[in-house]
Amino acid sequence: xxxxFTEEQAMIGETARAFFAENATSERTRAAMAGDGIxxxxxxxxxxxxxxSGIGIAEAAGGAxxxxxxxxxIAEAAGxxxxxxxxLGSLALSAQAIAAGGSAAQQAAHLPGLLSxxxxxxxxxxxxxxxxGDRLTGTAGFVAHGASAHIFVVTSNTxxxxxPADSAGVTVTALTTMDQTRPxxxxxxxxxxxxxxTDPAAAIAAAHRAGFVTVAAEALGGAQAALDRTVxxxxxxxxxxxxIGSFQAYKHRLAxxxxxxxxxxxxxxxxxxxxxEGSDEAxxxxxxxxxxxxxxxxxxxGNMIQLHGGIGFTWEHxxxxxxxxxxxxxxxxxxxxxxxxxxxxxxxxxxx
Amino acid sequence: MKLGFSPADELFRQECADWLNGQMAxxxxxxxxxxxxxxxxxxxxxxxxxxxAYKWSCIGWPEEWGGRNATLAQQVIFAEEYxxxxxxxxxxxxxxxxxxxxxxxxxxxxxxRRFLPDIAAGKTIFCQGFSEPGAGSDLxxxxxxxxxxxxxxxxxxxxIWTSLAHISDWIFVVxxxxxxxxxxxGLTFLMMPIDQPGIEIRGIKQINGDAEFNETFxxxxxxxxxxxxxxxxxxxxxxxxxxxxxxxxxxxGQQMAFRNExxxxxxxxxxxxxxxxxxxxxxxxxxxxxxRLMRYGALRMLSNTDHSKIDGAALTYxxxxxxxxxxxxxxxxxxxxxxxxxxDGSDYEWDTLxxxxxxxxxxxxxxxxxxxxxxxxxERGLGMPRERRGDV
Numbered sequence: 001x002x003x004x005f006t007e008e009q010a011m012i013g014e015t016a017r018a019f020f021a022e023n024a025t026s027e028r029t030r031a032a033m034a035g036d037g038i039x040x041x042x043x044x045x046x047x048x049x050x051x052x053s054g055i056g057i058a059e060a061a062g063g064a065x066x067x068x069x070x071x072x073x074i075a076e077a078a079g080x081x082x083x084x085x086x087x088l089g090s091l092a093l094s095a096q097a098i099a100a101g102g103s104a105a106q107q108a109a110h111l112p113g114l115l116s117x118x119x120x121x122x123x124x125x126x127x128x129x130x131x132x133g134d135r136l137t138g139t140a141g142f143v144a145h146g147a148s149a150h151i152f153v154v155t156s157n158t159x160x161x162x163x164p165a166d167s168a169g170v171t172v173t174a175l176t177t178m179d180q181t182r183p184x185x186x187x188x189x190x191x192x193x194x195x196x197x198t199d200p201a202a203a204i205a206a207a208h209r210a211g212f213v214t215v216a217a218e219a220l221g222g223a224q225a226a227l228d229r230t231v232x233x234x235x236x237x238x239x240x241x242x243x244i245g246s247f248q249a250y251k252h253r254l255a256x257x258x259x260x261x262x263x264x265x266x267x268x269x270x271x272x273x274x275x276x277e278g279s280d281e282a283x284x285x286x287x288x289x290x291x292x293x294x295x296x297x298x299x300x301x302g303n304m305i306q307l308h309g310g311i312g313f314t315w316e317h318x319x320x321x322x323x324x325x326x327x328x329x330x331x332x333x334x335x336x337x338x339x340x341x342x343x344x345x346x347x348x349x350x351x352x
Numbered sequence: 353m354k355l356g357f358s359p360a361d362e363l364f365r366q367e368c369a370d371w372l373n374g375q376m377a378x379x380x381x382x383x384x385x386x387x388x389x390x391x392x393x394x395x396x397x398x399x400x401x402x403x404x405a406y407k408w409s410c411i412g413w414p415e416e417w418g419g420r421n422a423t424l425a426q427q428v429i430f431a432e433e434y435x436x437x438x439x440x441x442x443x444x445x446x447x448x449x450x451x452x453x454x455x456x457x458x459x460x461x462x463x464x465r466r467f468l469p470d471i472a473a474g475k476t477i478f479c480q481g482f483s484e485p486g487a488g489s490d491l492x493x494x495x496x497x498x499x500x501x502x503x504x505x506x507x508x509x510x511x512i513w514t515s516l517a518h519i520s521d522w523i524f525v526v527x528x529x530x531x532x533x534x535x536x537x538g539l540t541f542l543m544m545p546i547d548q549p550g551i552e553i554r555g556i557k558q559i560n561g562d563a564e565f566n567e568t569f570x571x572x573x574x575x576x577x578x579x580x581x582x583x584x585x586x587x588x589x590x591x592x593x594x595x596x597x598x599x600x601x602x603x604x605g606q607q608m609a610f611r612n613e614x615x616x617x618x619x620x621x622x623x624x625x626x627x628x629x630x631x632x633x634x635x636x637x638x639x640x641x642x643x644r645l646m647r648y649g650a651l652r653m654l655s656n657t658d659h660s661k662i663d664g665a666a667l668t669y670x671x672x673x674x675x676x677x678x679x680x681x682x683x684x685x686x687x688x689x690x691x692x693x694x695x696d697g698s699d700y701e702w703d704t705l706x707x708x709x710x711x712x713x714x715x716x717x718x719x720x721x722x723x724x725x726x727x728x729x730x731e732r733g734l735g736m737p738r739e740r741r742g743d744v
Contacts, residue, residue: 001425002354003651009353069353231734246737251730255671258729262668266648267641273355281355281644288641340637341630347618347640348627 003269005073012052012070016077019050024083026318032084033180036148038120039084046085047117053091054115056210061099062111067276068210072217072268079218080225082321084181086120086145092214093207094121094153101160101203106195110151110162122149122165123207124187129156135169136161136194139186144332146185147174153207154187154194160203161194168192179328181321208333209275209286215329216268216289219297223264226297226304226322227257233308244307253307257300264289264296284343291339297326355651357425365429371406372437386440387609387704389564393519396443400474410448410472412601413456417464418472424599428654431605435612443516447471447478451524451543453597458582458590467543479546481511481525481568482591489724491526492536492588496570498527503577505542507550507570513718517553517566520546525570526587535741539587544575560710561700600666603650607643610677613708614639617684620705626687635683642676667733671725674715681709 005013023042032039047053056071057063071092078087095114098106113119124140131137136154143152149172152163165172169192177183197203231254234245244250271289274282301323305312312319330336345351357365376384380402383395403409404418412427413419422430442448452471455463470476487494496509507527517523523544530538544551550573555563582590618636621627627636649672653665684705685692692706702710716722730736 001357001428001651001655003648003655004657005353227734231736234736243737245730248727248739251734251736252723252726254734254736255726255729258664258733259668259671262649262664263642263645263672266645266652266665269353269652270355270644270648273353277355279355284640285644288644292641292645337634340634340641343637343640344633347636348622348633351628351630351633 003273005069009069009073012055013073013077015050016052016074017080019046020077020081020083024078024081024085026321029082029084029181029321036174037084037145037177037181037183038086038148042083043085043117046087047115053117056091057095057099057111057115061107062115063095063099068213068272069269069276071210072213072272075214075217076221076224076268079221079325082181082222082318082325086148088182088211088214088218089123089144089146089149090114090119090121092210093123094151096210097123097153097155097160097203097207098162098197100206101197101199101201102162103198106162106197113150119150120145120148122146122152122185122187123211124152124154124163125156126154127157129154129159129189131156131159131161131194132191134161134193134196135191136163136189137191139188141186142175142184142332143187144182144184146187147172147183149185152187153197153203154189155200155204155207157204158200160197160200162197163189163192163194177328179324181325182328209282211333212286212290213268213272213275215333216264216271216293219293219326219329220261220264220268222322222325223257223261223293223297223300226300226319227254227261229318230254230257230304230307250307253303257303260296260299264293267292284346287339287342290333291336294326294330295336297322298330301326355648357429361425361429364426365433368408368430368433369437371408372433372439375402376437376439383440385438387707388562389441389443389516390562391440393443396440397474397477397519399440400442400444400477402474404473409474410452413452413468413472417452417456417468424601424654427601428604431602432608435605435608443519444471444474444477446480446515446520447476447522449598449601450480450594451478451522454524454541454581454590454594457593457597458586460578462578463581476522477516477520479514479517479520479523481514481523483513484510485512489721491591492539493534494526494528494539496525496527498525498529498540498542500529500577504574505544505577505579507542507544507573507575509570511568511570512556512565514553514566514568515564517546517568518555522546523551523568524581526591529584529587536588538585539591540584541581541587541590542575543579543581544573548573550574558711559713560702560707600650600654600669603654603669604647606673607646607650610643610646610673610680613677613680613684613704614643616704617680617687620684621687624687624689624691626689632683632687635686639676639680639683642672642679646673646676662733664733667729668725670720671716671722671729674712674725675722677708677715678712681705681712685709 028039054064055066059065122143124143126138126140129138154161154163169190171188173186175184237244267289271285274285304319311317411420411422498505498507529540550571552569554567556565557563626632649665731738
């Protein structure tokens with residue numbers, strides 16, 4: 001039984017946690033929130049100095065090799081600090097899609113820029129997208145960090161293309177977004193020219209797997225941080241002459257958070273490992289991880305506000321960063337109900 | 353990080369499965385699929401002896417006492433294959449999993465020679481006498497008294513929830529042997545033969561109509577002085593040591609039984625049309641997710657070799673499975689509808705799913721209630737201040 005991190009994986013975790021704890025501070029995240037939701041210096045340092053951006057992308061495609069377990073370890077560490085980075089759109093979705101479904105030339109043209117952080121990609125999905133030859137028409141309503149993107153990976157349910165953001169026929173509208181660490185943009189295409197990825201099915205499948213696992217891991221990191229910070233507060237805050245953490249009503253809520261988090265941890269690393277091993281459980285595991293970890297995060301972030309009392313409701317306290325990120329993760333890349341229905345279909349067959 | 357077991361372990365799995373399936377298709381086919389703990393006790397005692405004859409009775413024990421020195425992984429695999437083959441639960445699981453390891457760890461050589469071979473051989477069935485009417489969650493407040501009298505322990509008091517006492521040969525009891533002592537001090541761990549005039553057993557009928565638990569009354573009950581494990585006053589230490597032996601060996605086996613229950617619900621939902629109800633579909637998916645996460649939580653806990661830190665997966669496992677299974681019982685009844693509330697015949701006896709609904713109310717109580725589990729998680733796992741003892 002070896003369902004534990006290897007030494008190398010544990011080291012990646014330590015490195016990533018130390019990096020984000022030191023650099024992705026509340027102050028810097030808030031500065032990014034006032035702008036386009038990206039801490040540029042942090043992104044450059046992550047991609048170029050730490051050199052972790054290529055994890056989960058094959059070395060042949062210019063990545064650092066390794067797999068989704070390592071990618072999840074990094075996303076968990078970033079999520080713990082609600083870091084303001086385009087990791088999801090640029091790496092987990094777009095770079096994964098290009099690495100899995102792009103030709104060698106497409107990989108060579110786009111991956112180096114994405115992995116160095118100099119190029120930012122947005123992942124724009126529109127189920128109803130119309131493709132007339134290479135001319136694309138449609139709208140993706142909620143593209144994470146879309147207003148900052150240089151290129152888009154545009155997908156319908158069956159096709160995948162690369163579209164430069166400054167192409168003719170592309171209109172990008174930044175949207176005021178509840179989670180300011182990952183603001184959305186509306187991306188409208190009106191006959192914009194797309195460069196088709198050679199294997200769109202592989203591109204979409206890879207983006208889904210990595211995307212589900214990445215947001216689930218982010219959610220896990222965020223949920224654990226919400227618990228850790230609340231535990232620290234429970235020790236220092238005194239009411240009725242006792243630390244509030246000594247009240248059973250309070251302790252039991254903390255325990256409930258830990259119970260969910262432990263399951264979310266199993267979910268995230270089960271899914272990541274199942275993908276890496278090519279297990280036939282991988283699809284089910286990715287759906288399970290996405291919906292379970294998202295719900296865990298929201299439950300923990302909500303409890304973080306409640307258990308901090310009034311201070312937890314202020315803009316000054318970080319609780320709302322976690323709460324808003326958690327809510328965003330619940331809705332993005334398929335709702336919990338959608339993921340559970342996918343699992344139900346695997347077990348019960350299609351709904352009548 | 354890997355999901356599965358090693359190739360050598362998978363070979364061992366095959367060996368287990370072959371033997372168990374052979375037995376369930378052969379000499380012991382009459383007991384295959386029994387889930388009720390109280391059914392066919394005599395045949396199941398014979399099954400214990402069959403396990404022993406082929407050295408499958410206590411594989412984790414040392415070879416000199418009838419075991420195979422099996423690794424943790426092998427023990428987990430055997431438990432999983434045991435459940436997969438539809439073999440009924442062990443009537444001597446207390447003897448094999450608790451009494452035996454306790455004697456191995458804390459017993460004298462003479463006690464090992466006296467007890468271990470017969471436990472391993474399925475000839476001595478043990479039950480556990482810990483809880484009392486006034487000592488449930490608060491085990492340290494036991495009042496059953498023990499005193500030494502001309503070379504014998506003499507015990508007076510009452511134990512409760514003694515599972516399968518009515519088919520057992522021996523009981524181990526935690527007794528208060530120091531007059532006026534309180535809490536974990538002054539307790540002594542004794543092993544007593546059940547077949548004696550001083551011990552009376554009365555079944556407790558449960559909400560599902562079955563009677564797996566008992567009240568056990570001690571009135572000048574006796575056992576030899578050397579039936580004590582450890583020393584006088586060591587009872588709490590021994591009892592706590594005993595509760596730590598389980599180490600998750602039974603987790604995947606238990607989950608195999610849960611798998612069967614969930615599969616039965618899925619089959620019922622497909623058969624009666626509930627599978628078309630979107631809310632039921634969501635709940636079945638949720639149950640499926642919960643069961644899978646239980647497996648990987650158990651594997652995380654079993655893979656963990658660093659016991660210097662609190663293991664969150666281990667600490668939260670009990671409340672996780674108990675709460676999951678209680679919800680599963682409720683889901684079963686929502687799938688079955690009113691059909692779930694009527695029995696087949698005139699007896700108050702329930703099929704698997706209605707029985708699951710009733711029985712699972714015990715899961716969140718025994719072995720530490722959900723409320724006690726939350727205290728433990730918050731105190732041990734998160735370092736919150738401990739509950740203060742009252743003085744009533």
